[in-house]
Amino acid sequence: MFAALVLLAPLTSGGAAYAQSSPSPIHIGTAASDLGAQVFYAADLGYFRNAGLQPTISPISGGPTIMAAVASGDLDVGWGNAIDVTVAHQRGIPITIIATATVEDQSDPGTGILAVTNASGLKTAKDLTGKTIALLSLRNFTELATRNWIDKNGGDAKTVHFVELPYSEMPAALQAGRIDAAVLDNTADPTLGKPGDPLHVLSAVFFTVAPRLEGAVWYSTTTWVASHRQEAKAFVAVMKQTALWANGHHDDSATILASHISRTVDQIKGSKRVIYGTDISPALVQPELDLAFKYGLLAQPVQARDVITNP
Numbered sequence: 001m002f003a004a005l006v007l008l009a010p011l012t013s014g015g016a017a018y019a020q021s022s023p024s025p026i027h028i029g030t031a032a033s034d035l036g037a038q039v040f041y042a043a044d045l046g047y048f049r050n051a052g053l054q055p056t057i058s059p060i061s062g063g064p065t066i067m068a069a070v071a072s073g074d075l076d077v078g079w080g081n082a083i084d085v086t087v088a089h090q091r092g093i094p095i096t097i098i099a100t101a102t103v104e105d106q107s108d109p110g111t112g113i114l115a116v117t118n119a120s121g122l123k124t125a126k127d128l129t130g131k132t133i134a135l136l137s138l139r140n141f142t143e144l145a146t147r148n149w150i151d152k153n154g155g156d157a158k159t160v161h162f163v164e165l166p167y168s169e170m171p172a173a174l175q176a177g178r179i180d181a182a183v184l185d186n187t188a189d190p191t192l193g194k195p196g197d198p199l200h201v202l203s204a205v206f207f208t209v210a211p212r213l214e215g216a217v218w219y220s221t222t223t224w225v226a227s228h229r230q231e232a233k234a235f236v237a238v239m240k241q242t243a244l245w246a247n248g249h250h251d252d253s254a255t256i257l258a259s260h261i262s263r264t265v266d267q268i269k270g271s272k273r274v275i276y277g278t279d280i281s282p283a284l285v286q287p288e289l290d291l292a293f294k295y296g297l298l299a300q301p302v303q304a305r306d307v308i309t310n311p
Helices: 038-044 063-072 082-090 141-152 167-176 222-227 229-248 250-258 265-269 282-294
Strands: 024-030 053-059 077-080 095-105 113-117 132-135 161-164 181-184 199-204 212-221
Touching: 024 038, 024 063, 024 229, 038 053, 038 229, 038 250, 053 229, 063 077, 063 082, 063 095, 063 212, 082 095, 082 141, 082 212, 082 282, 095 222, 095 229, 113 167, 132 141, 132 167, 141 282, 167 181, 212 222, 212 229, 212 282, 222 229, 229 250, 250 265
Parallel strands: 024 053, 024 077, 132 161, 132 181
Antiparallel strands: 077 212, 095 212, 113 181, 113 199
């Protein structure tokens, strides 16, 4: 069982309300970064409690760890990416997407950022031949998008070695020379791309796939959704409410986020923030699944609508 952070917040006005004699417990696993921060905001703002839910939130590093916990029933809802969900689905594990977490838009990239040190001399996809690239987790959309960018820009992704590393450790590992490149988000290096930063951006790799994509999703098991329909519906409504708030309250959300991750409020405010989605879109998921089939992660093509459940 994972160490958990139980978040109790006072009631605030607004939000979907579901009449219950007492709040229903819901166990959630998420990434300790801007990408998975909706649940932190919803708890601190009282949105969960207003919706009749009592959350236990576990910040967990690594998508596969969260997936395993959801599949085993240790967690009710997990944060991750659509490809991991679809791979599990194709293997017969009853995992299904229930809500959007983030969307990625070419006009304002906040994650999927391939960076190297200025001192490395690495400037092109071809320069990454035989190099080591760090990712938050392996065998998911981030890895496939990175491979896709390398292959489309004159490199050979088959020669690249990928390793897992938390976002918070990537900048130091780059500067120490333990890795050659990293695909990170802006909260990992708030000064990324700014004068004086020791890191240099090679590409926002996601957008060689499509100009707008589903970035991350919230998922559960079909069993939990079927037996907790009211809680699942309430969770989806709270995530939409929280997305609308967070997208328009970057300063306030930075204060909450800083209390849950190893970044200061000023660092978070100084970085580009993610875009939270409001409604899950099969059209934004489909390019990711097509890419997973192209690179052999999926054994056969999958339609996005088949791995999404509307509670």
